[in-house]
Structure formats: C-alpha cells, structure tokens
Amino acid sequence: MGYRGVVKGNLVVLEEGIELPEGTQVEVTPTMEPPKGSPAALLEVWGSDVPGGSWGAVEKAVEELDHADCEYERKPHA
Numbered sequence: 001m002g003y004r005g006v007v008k009g010n011l012v013v014l015e016e017g018i019e020l021p022e023g024t025q026v027e028v029t030p031t032m033e034p035p036k037g038s039p040a041a042l043l044e045v046w047g048s049d050v051p052g053g054s055w056g057a058v059e060k061a062v063e064e065l066d067h068a069d070c071e072y073e074r075k076p077h078a
Helices: 039-046 052-074
Strands: 005-008 011-014
Touching: 039 052
Parallel strands: none
Antiparallel strands: 005 011
C-alpha cells in the first residue's frame, strides 16, 4: 500500500489522516507531478478524454490560457 506526502526539510510529511507507527521503515519514491493548474497538469487530466484529432486545439488553448495568466500576473492590481 502506498501513501502520499510532501518533503519538508529532510522529513516526509504524510497526507492528513495517515498515521504510521513510530519507527516504521518506508521507501520513498519521488514523483514528478506538474504543478496544479499548469498546462502540463491540464493535459495530464484531459489526456484520456481528448479525441486524437483534437490534441492540437487543446494544446493551443492551454498555451493561450497560460500566456494570458502570465500577462495578468505581470499587471499591477488594486
């Protein structure tokens, strides 16, 4: 059985609600998940539901949204 967590310093903090007995030996395998909301994350989620011929349009839309998001973040907001 596997558990998920995040490294903080040199410790692995497990997701809330997971408790292992003190001294339990574990094996840690880093995952390379894209940041939530990033174009790569969206493509990963959509990957199984997008018809093959639509990939170009999906990738273009994700790139345009990412560009618009970057432009928005550069502008000062009140």
